[in-house]
Amino acid sequence: MRESATFDRETIAEIQRAAREGIYDIRGGGAKRRVPHFDDLLFLGASMSRYPLEGYREACGTDVVLGDRFAAKPLHLDIPITIAGMSFGALSAQAKEALGRGASACGTSTTTGDGGMTPEERQSSETLVYQLLPSRYGMNPDDLRRADAIEIVIGQGAKPGGGGMLLGQKISERVAEMRDLPAGIDQRSACRHPDWTGPDDLEIKIGELREITDWQKPIFVKVGASRPYYDVALAVKAGADVVVLDGMQGGTAATQEVFIEHVGIPTLAAIPQAVEALVELRMHRKVQLIVSGGIRSGADVAKALALGADAVSIGIGALVALGDNAPELDDEYRKLGSAAGFYDDWHEGRDPAGISTQDPELAARLDPEVGGERLANYLRTMTLEAQTIARACGKSHVHNLEPEDLVALTIEAAAMARVPLAGTSWIPGSGRDV
Amino acid sequence: MTTATTTRTFDLADADVRELNAALHDPSCEGQHFRVLNPRGRHALAVGAVAHAIVDIEGHAGYYCAGMNQHAEIRVHGNAGVGVAENMMSGTVVVDGDASASAGATAHGGLLVVHGSAAARCGISLKGADIVVRGSVGHLSAFMAQKGRLLVCGDTGEALGDSIYEARLYVRGKVRGLGADCIEKEVREEHRAEIAELLHRAGISDISPEEFRRYGSARRLYHWNAEHHQSY
Numbered sequence: 001m002r003e004s005a006t007f008d009r010e011t012i013a014e015i016q017r018a019a020r021e022g023i024y025d026i027r028g029g030g031a032k033r034r035v036p037h038f039d040d041l042l043f044l045g046a047s048m049s050r051y052p053l054e055g056y057r058e059a060c061g062t063d064v065v066l067g068d069r070f071a072a073k074p075l076h077l078d079i080p081i082t083i084a085g086m087s088f089g090a091l092s093a094q095a096k097e098a099l100g101r102g103a104s105a106c107g108t109s110t111t112t113g114d115g116g117m118t119p120e121e122r123q124s125s126e127t128l129v130y131q132l133l134p135s136r137y138g139m140n141p142d143d144l145r146r147a148d149a150i151e152i153v154i155g156q157g158a159k160p161g162g163g164g165m166l167l168g169q170k171i172s173e174r175v176a177e178m179r180d181l182p183a184g185i186d187q188r189s190a191c192r193h194p195d196w197t198g199p200d201d202l203e204i205k206i207g208e209l210r211e212i213t214d215w216q217k218p219i220f221v222k223v224g225a226s227r228p229y230y231d232v233a234l235a236v237k238a239g240a241d242v243v244v245l246d247g248m249q250g251g252t253a254a255t256q257e258v259f260i261e262h263v264g265i266p267t268l269a270a271i272p273q274a275v276e277a278l279v280e281l282r283m284h285r286k287v288q289l290i291v292s293g294g295i296r297s298g299a300d301v302a303k304a305l306a307l308g309a310d311a312v313s314i315g316i317g318a319l320v321a322l323g324d325n326a327p328e329l330d331d332e333y334r335k336l337g338s339a340a341g342f343y344d345d346w347h348e349g350r351d352p353a354g355i356s357t358q359d360p361e362l363a364a365r366l367d368p369e370v371g372g373e374r375l376a377n378y379l380r381t382m383t384l385e386a387q388t389i390a391r392a393c394g395k396s397h398v399h400n401l402e403p404e405d406l407v408a409l410t411i412e413a414a415a416m417a418r419v420p421l422a423g424t425s426w427i428p429g430s431g432r433d434v
Numbered sequence: 435m436t437t438a439t440t441t442r443t444f445d446l447a448d449a450d451v452r453e454l455n456a457a458l459h460d461p462s463c464e465g466q467h468f469r470v471l472n473p474r475g476r477h478a479l480a481v482g483a484v485a486h487a488i489v490d491i492e493g494h495a496g497y498y499c500a501g502m503n504q505h506a507e508i509r510v511h512g513n514a515g516v517g518v519a520e521n522m523m524s525g526t527v528v529v530d531g532d533a534s535a536s537a538g539a540t541a542h543g544g545l546l547v548v549h550g551s552a553a554a555r556c557g558i559s560l561k562g563a564d565i566v567v568r569g570s571v572g573h574l575s576a577f578m579a580q581k582g583r584l585l586v587c588g589d590t591g592e593a594l595g596d597s598i599y600e601a602r603l604y605v606r607g608k609v610r611g612l613g614a615d616c617i618e619k620e621v622r623e624e625h626r627a628e629i630a631e632l633l634h635r636a637g638i639s640d641i642s643p644e645e646f647r648r649y650g651s652a653r654r655l656y657h658w659n660a661e662h663h664q665s666y
Binding site: 135136139140141144168179180181182185186188190194195196201204205207208211212213214215 | 451452455456459477478481482484496497498501502504516517520521523535536539540542555558559561562577578580581597599600655656657
């Protein structure tokens with residue numbers, strides 16, 4: 001027997017599923033296909049020509065200031081790892097509270113999502129970024145002023161150019177009330193903002209938000225990675241304080257599988273283009289760049305920063321830290337037709353971990369204090385890992401990491417990240433050796 | 435309009451929009467009257483007001499005039515640009531002339547009155563506010579409108595109420611076309627009373643509530659179904 005490389009088992013199963021169900025597959029998470037990623041990069045470390053810092057003694061800073069271009073009150077975070085926008089609705093109130101607790105314990109920020117700001121979230125989050133999305137669910141000027149920063153969402157990495165869908169089983173009375181919709185119906189989120197189109201309008205929109213918030217709050221602009229060179233330049237031109245760039249591995253609560261896997265570009269490919277735009281505009285480190293999409297470890301953090309990001313954002317990793325896909329829930333995942341480590345039907349609202357659900361009994365399984373502690377542990381570990389690498393490269397602050405510290409393991413990663421192929425001085429596509 | 439005791443004048447030939455908005459963000463401006471002279475199409479005029487002040491903008495306004503308004507009574511004695519009264523929470527916004535696209539977009543509460551016509555996407559994603567347009571509205575008005583009421587005394591463009599949820603639409607003139615899942619519905623007595631109330635609040639007395647037809651959601655898109663063939 002010979003398996004077809006074109007019609008492999010997975011492809012055949014998907015054709016059979018489509019023929020049976022007559023509808024595309026919807027799931028949560030980000031791209032699962034193998035793409036060039038941070039795993040394809042290595043740090044060189046110090047040796048004769050570079051002095052390392054003492055790993056357990058010498059200081060290595062991790063703080064970051066976000067939004068000091070125009071805002072009177074920029075964010076001062078202790079670590080360069082923030083929590084990405086995830087909605088109350090997609091997540092339970094307990095999960096949102098746990099994210100706030102974990103982030104606050106480590107001196108970093110959380111972000112609301114497509115559904116408004118809950119009191120629990122505001123209370124538990126020392127620093128909270130409030131998203132302004134096309135749907136404007138739950139948007140109001142009081143919460144704008146209660147927020148510490150505002151993030152205008154143009155797109156996300158899992159679905160650049162796409163809107164959203166929250167299926168009726170997750171539209172509880174509370175979620176419905178916050179979104180001004182009837183309970184129990186499938187809720188759609190638009191893909192375009194209702195009151196502006198294009199970068200010139202965006203500039204005026206940002207001006208309005210600054211006026212409403214008396215020029216106090218940093219304004220982020222979030223884009224899904226597709227044409228980051230142009231999108232970042234236009235966001236800067238429109239007056240953003242911070243640009244958030246989300247690669248295709250970034251998660252979603254519910255999107256078509258075909259969209260997740262076939263639209264957008266990998267995080268690794270997106271960062272150098274974004275940094276190039278910032279450098280050309282002389283705005284690198286003045287307009288901060290937050291990168292998300294597939295950040296899992298301190299090594300990923302260090303690599304993103306070395307490529308020029310100011311901070312990173314995590315979503316899926318944070319949910320896993322809270323208890324998503326925990327092995328002790330394997331029996332329950334299997335009852336749902338999945339298994340621990342594979343569960344991605346977050347849109348169905350039946351999450352046994354109590355995270356991506358609005359079922360009160362399931363949601364009550366997640367203790368926000370315990371979840372918050374687990375997230376804080378994860379964030380601390382990632383920070384220590386990033387510091388370990390930075391010290392090994394002789395850096396007294398994680399922001400001092402630079403592309404010169406990196407090499408790539410594959411030609412593709414070298415071309416995308418614009419760093420030399422390991423053991424060579426070749427950067428494919430650059431037209432030059434280094 | 436309510437009568438105010440104190441009048442403050444902001445001549446934007448000299449003053450900055452920032453000064454105007456900062457004054458409107460001070461809760462102590464409750465009951466005060468603001469005259470805004472020489473607006474000359476400036477953007478973000480009288481945005482984020484927090485108290486029941488009375489604001490007269492004596493000329494044309496740019497984008498997002500009266501955006502996210504709370505409580506204030508704001509009148510534009512001219513035309514208004516894109517997104518007038520966007521995301522308004524409460525209060526009243528009156529435009530004597532025409533309004534550009536996305537008038538009253540995502541507005542949660544309060545009343546927006548446009549005495550001229552409103553362009554495309556009037557009342558897009560409406561979340562509870564009332565909008566009365568004396569003239570006509572452009573295409574895709576009340577797109578994905580969730581709650582609230584849009585009353586149009588003139589005609590509408592194409593795709594009225596596309597993917598509408600629970601908002602109620604009243605149109606006196608010709609509807610060029612209905613959007614996905616938007617249908618004409620019976621006008622019952624309670625609807626005629628609602629129309630009369632909206633006309634009264636908008637200060638329109640020469641049009642009869644009997645002349646309007648009602649449109650709303652067929653609720654066929656409320657549950658995801660492959661049979662819809664991507665109609666939303």
